Amino acid sequence: MISTCLDVNEKGHLTIGGADTVDLAAAYGTPLYVMDETAIREACRSYKASIDEFYGGKGLPLYASKAFCCKEIYRIMAEEGMGADVVSGGELYTALAAGFPADKIFFHGNNKTEAELKLALEKNVGTIVADNMTELHTLSRLAAEMGRRVRVFLRIKPGIDAHTHNFIRTGQIDSKFGFALETGEAEEAARLAHSLSGLELVGLHCHIGSQIFELDPFCLAAEVMLRFMARLQKEGIQIKELNLGGGFGIRYKEEEHPQPYHAFMEKVAGTVAATCAAEKLETPYIYIEPGRSIVGPAGITLYTVGAVKDIPGVRTYVSIDGGMTDNPRYALYQAGYEVITANKAGKPRNFTVTVAGKCCESGDLIQENTKIQYCEPGDILAVLATGAYNYTMSSNYNRICRPPVVMVKDGEARVIVKGETYEDLCRNDM
Numbered sequence: 001m002i003s004t005c006l007d008v009n010e011k012g013h014l015t016i017g018g019a020d021t022v023d024l025a026a027a028y029g030t031p032l033y034v035m036d037e038t039a040i041r042e043a044c045r046s047y048k049a050s051i052d053e054f055y056g057g058k059g060l061p062l063y064a065s066k067a068f069c070c071k072e073i074y075r076i077m078a079e080e081g082m083g084a085d086v087v088s089g090g091e092l093y094t095a096l097a098a099g100f101p102a103d104k105i106f107f108h109g110n111n112k113t114e115a116e117l118k119l120a121l122e123k124n125v126g127t128i129v130a131d132n133m134t135e136l137h138t139l140s141r142l143a144a145e146m147g148r149r150v151r152v153f154l155r156i157k158p159g160i161d162a163h164t165h166n167f168i169r170t171g172q173i174d175s176k177f178g179f180a181l182e183t184g185e186a187e188e189a190a191r192l193a194h195s196l197s198g199l200e201l202v203g204l205h206c207h208i209g210s211q212i213f214e215l216d217p218f219c220l221a222a223e224v225m226l227r228f229m230a231r232l233q234k235e236g237i238q239i240k241e242l243n244l245g246g247g248f249g250i251r252y253k254e255e256e257h258p259q260p261y262h263a264f265m266e267k268v269a270g271t272v273a274a275t276c277a278a279e280k281l282e283t284p285y286i287y288i289e290p291g292r293s294i295v296g297p298a299g300i301t302l303y304t305v306g307a308v309k310d311i312p313g314v315r316t317y318v319s320i321d322g323g324m325t326d327n328p329r330y331a332l333y334q335a336g337y338e339v340i341t342a343n344k345a346g347k348p349r350n351f352t353v354t355v356a357g358k359c360c361e362s363g364d365l366i367q368e369n370t371k372i373q374y375c376e377p378g379d380i381l382a383v384l385a386t387g388a389y390n391y392t393m394s395s396n397y398n399r400i401c402r403p404p405v406v407m408v409k410d411g412e413a414r415v416i417v418k419g420e421t422y423e424d425l426c427r428n429d430m
């Protein structure tokens with residue numbers, strides 16, 4: 001199985017975190033998001049252990065909460081001693097509502113509104129990652145108005161091509177995110193942030209993309225950022241902290257073999273140490289921001305098969321009771337997934353099908369021409385590794401209710417996000 005939390009039991013049913021997925025589907029209905037708490041906590045601990053080992057504890061992993069956001073995940077992250085990054089007032093509100101410590105929150109975004117920045121300062125959010133000159137000026141003004149000092153990072157475009165999908169590549173110069181190094185903009189921003197009153201420029205940030213398998217882009221980005229830090233130091237601008245972003249790839253398809261995160265961390269830490277030595281820099285305090293790799297492999301989505309439509313010589317459509325409303329990733333960018341017939345998980349996967357959702361869109365597909373166990377109406381399908389960027393990207397298109405999210409721990413399940421009802425759909429209608 002592609003995730004360690006998945007298995008097949010003596011009944012031939014798929015299990016997650018020791019819970020039988022067929023029983024979960026019967027108890028909570030489908031579609032259903034299921035996540036394994038143990039896998040999530042283990043991922044956090046592995047990142048923390050790597051920081052302890054390779055940076056002597058001088059660093060902190062921040063959970064990138066856009067991957068999966070609800071109150072319970074912030075409670076788990078707080079218990080694991082993680083920091084968190086948020087990218088909107090709504091994520092910030094959720095984190096604070098869950099009691100997540102404000103000082104361990106990093107606030108990102110290329111166009112934070114003034115209301116969002118105000119909220120962040122009011123609630124004593126630890127760090128604002130500034131994206132552009134306008135934001136630096138706004139922050140300085142708000143700091144004066146509110147009598148605050150703001151810990152500021154600058155988001156830098158290190159110009160790294162991370163060989164990932166174009167839509168989620170953000171490190172290069174043609175990106176809406178951050179200050180460009182090549183043009184001198186980043187240096188100008190550092191001078192501005194250093195000189196503006198109310199701002200304390202403590203760090204630099206970069207995030208080179210997502211679902212990246214190679215190690216080299218991360219190492220190169222770290223090197224570029226540290227060289228820039230050394231240049232600023234010569235100008236008298238001391239930067240003490242470095243946030244290297246997230247983007248570590250996970251296994252969606254069986255043929256994918258991502259490096260263990262420990263190996264990522266070790267290699268990047270080696271580059272950090274070597275570059276600091278060469279540039280005569282003190283090693284900065286290091287942050288990383290994994291999102292997908294913490295929650296992605298820990299989640300699956302369960303569906304019930306409705307119609308099975310064989311078009312001879314063309315393909316077989318298996319229609320499910322969810323689709324692009326709970327998982328838009330295939331429709332958006334042809335994301336790969338493994339699909340399993342959960343109640344026949346012990347059988348061979350020799351049935352080639354296209355899994356289609358129930359929306360009025362031909363493009364509402366979850367996977368095309370993929371091999372699953374033979375299935376018929378009423379069977380339960382499991383789409384694997386859906387813990388990241390599924391629930392958070394869900395919508396009410398076609399007035400379809402969002403499914404509940406169930407968290408499993410040692411075989412026991414609990415609802416952490418209720419499913420929506422028809423009344424929920426009409427709640428704001430006048």
Ligand SMILES: *Cc1c(COP(=O)(O)O)cnc(C)c1O
Pocket residue numbers: 064066067085108207209210211245246247248289290291292293
């Ligand atoms: C999305 C994002 C992350 C997390 O990326 P993953 O690929 O989920 O690890 C980290 N930092 C920033 C700034 C992001 O926008």
